[in-house]
Amino acid sequence: xxxxxxxxxxxxxxxxxxxxxxxxxxxxxxxxxxxxxxxxxxxxxxxxxxxxxxxxxxxxxxxxxxxxxxxxxxxxxxxxxxxxxxxxxxxxxxxxxxxxxxxxxxxxxxxxxxxxxxxxxxxxxxxxxxxxxxxxxxxxxxxxxxxxxxxxxxxxxxxxxxxxxxxxxxxxxxxxxxxxxxxxxxxxxxxxxxxxxxxxxxxxx
Numbered sequence: 001x002x003x004x005x006x007x008x009x010x011x012x013x014x015x016x017x018x019x020x021x022x023x024x025x026x027x028x029x030x031x032x033x034x035x036x037x038x039x040x041x042x043x044x045x046x047x048x049x050x051x052x053x054x055x056x057x058x059x060x061x062x063x064x065x066x067x068x069x070x071x072x073x074x075x076x077x078x079x080x081x082x083x084x085x086x087x088x089x090x091x092x093x094x095x096x097x098x099x100x101x102x103x104x105x106x107x108x109x110x111x112x113x114x115x116x117x118x119x120x121x122x123x124x125x126x127x128x129x130x131x132x133x134x135x136x137x138x139x140x141x142x143x144x145x146x147x148x149x150x151x152x153x154x155x156x157x158x159x160x161x162x163x164x165x166x167x168x169x170x171x172x173x174x175x176x177x178x179x180x181x182x183x184x185x186x187x188x189x190x191x192x193x194x195x196x197x198x199x200x201x202x203x204x205x
Contacts, residue, residue, distance in 0.1 A: 161195035
């Protein structure tokens with residue numbers, strides 16, 4: 001089983017790279033993010049490999065990090081998510097962005113990927129939330145705030161402040177993080193206007 005390949009970039013395709021390893025060209029399927037991160041033709045590159053073996057084919061999938069590879073495998077545990085959809089998600093979101101989206105229950109963020117509808121995005125968030133905490137680097141205050149908003153337990157000023165920031169064009173995860181920081185600075189008694197003001201100050205940093 002191939003775990004890693006190190007060689008020279010021979011050529012690129014729409015969804016793959018051919019890596020020349022001591023004269024043998026390996027066709028490796030990758031996410032768009034991975035392809036963009038690889039060097040120019042003729043330069044050295046290293047990819048972590050996941051090998052899929054079936055009766056009619058052997059297919060290699062490559063990743064620039066172990067975290068990306070782990071998410072690729074985790075995603076395929078979700079009903080309706082195969083290798084193509086998993087690569088699409090990883091083409092749209094970096095491992096850290098995906099970790100945050102899952103930890104915060106941000107289905108809209110996941111649904112940005114091509115081929116991922118609202119139902120599949122909801123399943124990804126729900127089914128992976130307890131399986132992937134090790135990959136996330138999420139502020140506990142942000143995660144707690146997101147859970148409160150999801151369960152409609154957040155105080156009205158907090159919910160209103162997050163909603164206002166989202167209406168201004170910020171992503172849910174950004175708005176939640178900004179308001180969580182605003183709460184720490186302004187205190188539990190801060191009203192909506194103050195939370196919005198402090199949240200915008202946080203987002204401007």
